[in-house]
Amino acid sequence: MTQATPFHPDVESALSALRATPPARVYFVACGGSLSIMYPAKFLLDQHAAIPSDLFNGAEFTARAPKGLGKDSLVILCSMTGTTKETLAAAEFARSRGARTVGLTTETGSPLGKACDHAIGFEAPYTTGVPIDAKNSNYARIYQLVMGLVALTEGTDYSQALMSSLAALQPAIDRAHTAFAPRFADFAPRFAKQEVIYTVASGASFGAAYSFAICVLMEMQWINSQAIHANEFFHGPFEVVDKDRAFILLKGCDSTRPLEDRADTFLHRFGAAENILVLDAASLDLTGIDPMFQGNLAPLIFFDTLWRFAYQVADLRQHEMLEGRRYMKKLSY
Numbered sequence: 001m002t003q004a005t006p007f008h009p010d011v012e013s014a015l016s017a018l019r020a021t022p023p024a025r026v027y028f029v030a031c032g033g034s035l036s037i038m039y040p041a042k043f044l045l046d047q048h049a050a051i052p053s054d055l056f057n058g059a060e061f062t063a064r065a066p067k068g069l070g071k072d073s074l075v076i077l078c079s080m081t082g083t084t085k086e087t088l089a090a091a092e093f094a095r096s097r098g099a100r101t102v103g104l105t106t107e108t109g110s111p112l113g114k115a116c117d118h119a120i121g122f123e124a125p126y127t128t129g130v131p132i133d134a135k136n137s138n139y140a141r142i143y144q145l146v147m148g149l150v151a152l153t154e155g156t157d158y159s160q161a162l163m164s165s166l167a168a169l170q171p172a173i174d175r176a177h178t179a180f181a182p183r184f185a186d187f188a189p190r191f192a193k194q195e196v197i198y199t200v201a202s203g204a205s206f207g208a209a210y211s212f213a214i215c216v217l218m219e220m221q222w223i224n225s226q227a228i229h230a231n232e233f234f235h236g237p238f239e240v241v242d243k244d245r246a247f248i249l250l251k252g253c254d255s256t257r258p259l260e261d262r263a264d265t266f267l268h269r270f271g272a273a274e275n276i277l278v279l280d281a282a283s284l285d286l287t288g289i290d291p292m293f294q295g296n297l298a299p300l301i302f303f304d305t306l307w308r309f310a311y312q313v314a315d316l317r318q319h320e321m322l323e324g325r326r327y328m329k330k331l332s333y
C-alpha cells in the first residue's frame, strides 16, 4: 500500500514508518482500562490478517519476556495518562529488544509518548469530563492502526469503510443512550443494592465487559465483579446462577454472538430477568456503520452507555465514581 490513507495523521505517520518493513508479529500491551481496548483490537486484527499477535498486561509482558519479541515485532501500547509505570517499563523493555513501538495516549508528549518510537494521540472524557466524539477515542485510533497493519500485511485496504463507520459512531451512541434509558432506569435501583455483579461477553465485546468489571464496578463502585467470557461461563461460573444473582450480558454482533446467545438462554433459564441486564446490539440503530465493522464498534456503544448506567448506580449508592477511590493514585503501591 503506497497511497495515503484517510487515517489520523499520528496513525498515518506510524504506518509510514512501518511500510518499508512491515512487522512479522504484534504485541498488544497495557494495563487496566487501556488493556481492555487491546482485546477488540486483537479481535479485529485476527479477523483480517494472518499476522500473529498476542496481548499482555504491561508487567506480565516485561516479566514473561516472550522469546518471540525482537526486531521484527511491533509492540502497541496504550496508557490514557501516558504515565502508568508498568506500561512505560514494557515500552522500554520492547525497545531494548529491538522491537518497534507505538504508544497511544491522550498526551503525545507524555512519558509513554516519549518512550515509544511513535505516539498516537486520542481523546478521553474520563478525567476531563468533557464529552468527545467517539471517532477520536482510543478504540477509534487503535482500529485505524490495526486496519493500517492489515493493509500493509494483506494488501486489503478498508480504510474508507472504517473511517465512514467511525464518523457514524457517535450518533449511534447517542441513539443508544435514548434506547437504553428506560432499561437503565428500571435496573439501576436493583443493581445499586447488589454486592456482586458479573459481566459476560465474548469476541469484540469482551474488553468492554472486562473494563466495566474491573475499572467501573470494582474500582469506582467497590462492587464485587468479574468479567466472564460467555463460553467460559459454562466451565464453572454458571454454578452461581440463581434468581438473585446479578449479571450484565453484552450481546454483540460479531461472529461470537452464538456464544453470548447460549449464555443468555442459560441465564434466563435459571436466573431472574429482572437481575439480568442484557445489552443487545441487535436492538441498536447502527445506521452509517458499515456491516463489516458493526461487530467491532458495538462494544464502544455498550461501554459508553454502561458508563451512564454506572453514574445512575453511583448516585443511588451515594458512592462517587472517580473521587471515591481509596488507594488508586492516593498512595504508592
Ligand SMILES: O=P(O)(O)OC[C@H]1O[C@](O)(CO)[C@@H](O)[C@@H]1O
Residues within 6 Å of the ligand: 031, 032, 033, 034, 078, 079, 080, 081, 082, 083, 084, 087, 215, 219
Ligand atoms: O495507563 P492508563 O490508561 O493511564 O491507566 C491508568 C489507570 O486508569 C484505569 O484504566 C482506570 O482508572 C486503571 O485501570 C489504570 O490503573
